[in-house]
Amino acid sequence: VSLAQAPGYVQLNQYRLLEPIGQGSYGIVKLAYSEEDDTHYAMKILSKRKLMRRAGLFGRAPPRRPGPGPPPDPLQRVYREIAVLKKLDHPNVVKLVEVLDDPAEDQLYLVFQLLEGGPVIEIPTENPLDENVAKKYFRDALLGVEYLHYQRIAHRDIKPANLLLGEGRVQVADLGACGELAGAGKLSGGVGTPAFRAPEAFAPADKYIGEAADIWSLGVTLYAMVTGRVPWCGDSTIELQKRVLTEPLSFPSKPTLSRQLRRLLGRMLDKNPNTRATMQEIKEHEWVTD
Numbered sequence: 001v002s003l004a005q006a007p008g009y010v011q012l013n014q015y016r017l018l019e020p021i022g023q024g025s026y027g028i029v030k031l032a033y034s035e036e037d038d039t040h041y042a043m044k045i046l047s048k049r050k051l052m053r054r055a056g057l058f059g060r061a062p063p064r065r066p067g068p069g070p071p072p073d074p075l076q077r078v079y080r081e082i083a084v085l086k087k088l089d090h091p092n093v094v095k096l097v098e099v100l101d102d103p104a105e106d107q108l109y110l111v112f113q114l115l116e117g118g119p120v121i122e123i124p125t126e127n128p129l130d131e132n133v134a135k136k137y138f139r140d141a142l143l144g145v146e147y148l149h150y151q152r153i154a155h156r157d158i159k160p161a162n163l164l165l166g167e168g169r170v171q172v173a174d175l176g177a178c179g180e181l182a183g184a185g186k187l188s189g190g191v192g193t194p195a196f197r198a199p200e201a202f203a204p205a206d207k208y209i210g211e212a213a214d215i216w217s218l219g220v221t222l223y224a225m226v227t228g229r230v231p232w233c234g235d236s237t238i239e240l241q242k243r244v245l246t247e248p249l250s251f252p253s254k255p256t257l258s259r260q261l262r263r264l265l266g267r268m269l270d271k272n273p274n275t276r277a278t279m280q281e282i283k284e285h286e287w288v289t290d
């Protein structure tokens, strides 16, 4: 006798939640199938309680720092991410389809268009991307980041895991750490992933220019795509910070990178944000254009 099995899956409105496809400090992303339109989506699942806990004890937000930048409370940051995502529309930025937010529930669901190829590369890897493939993906990511900067938004967590492949093009994902560049574009707070963080963005007290920090992260991301690893690493954030701030950029003997690519990486990974390559310079660079 086969007992009538209660469905082993979760159904949320028209979405049937399937296997996890992404995981991070933010929470989890599951594949979701919508019977309504016979289409798969990427469902990002967040816990409001977990986000509030990250806001400090008893959900008390840390004292608000003067000036722009995201509200300190991660839960408010998620609602801001949603508000920002809803107004964005660019072929190289992930598309938020809808938000399922039942005030009585702890879970918050962000429904995104599924980018079936997933992250452009998983690092570390022995099989990095060929320069020409990396160039196509880099151009897409560049257009997505340029669009964000045009909208006065700094992404602040650019890394390969947040460059997703769908319909043969790359889309920039995860605006969970983004900062509004209101005013002089000064941001603060040590957000993002340390190995991809700009030297000037380590010291939480100092203000830094969001756009220049994104260019640095994009440089580390390009380096990772073509070498399979990050340029500086460390067992602790402190050790990593020391290396990022003091160790010169170096390239592995294998794979051999073209001179033009090494020059571009040298310009993007300039430790001084004031002399670092700008978006315009990168768009006109010989490696990007030819």
Ligand SMILES: COc1ccc(C(=O)/C=C\Nc2cc(OC)c(C(=O)O)cc2Cl)cc1
Binding pocket: 021, 022, 024, 026, 029, 042, 044, 094, 112, 113, 114, 115, 116, 117, 118, 119, 164, 173, 174, 175, 176
């Ligand atoms: C192997 O096939 C795969 C196909 C798709 C995926 C995937 O989508 C993973 C993460 N997705 C996302 C993450 C986000 O933040 C962290 C955001 C955001 O908040 O903007 C949006 C999306 Cl879509 C993974 C593997």
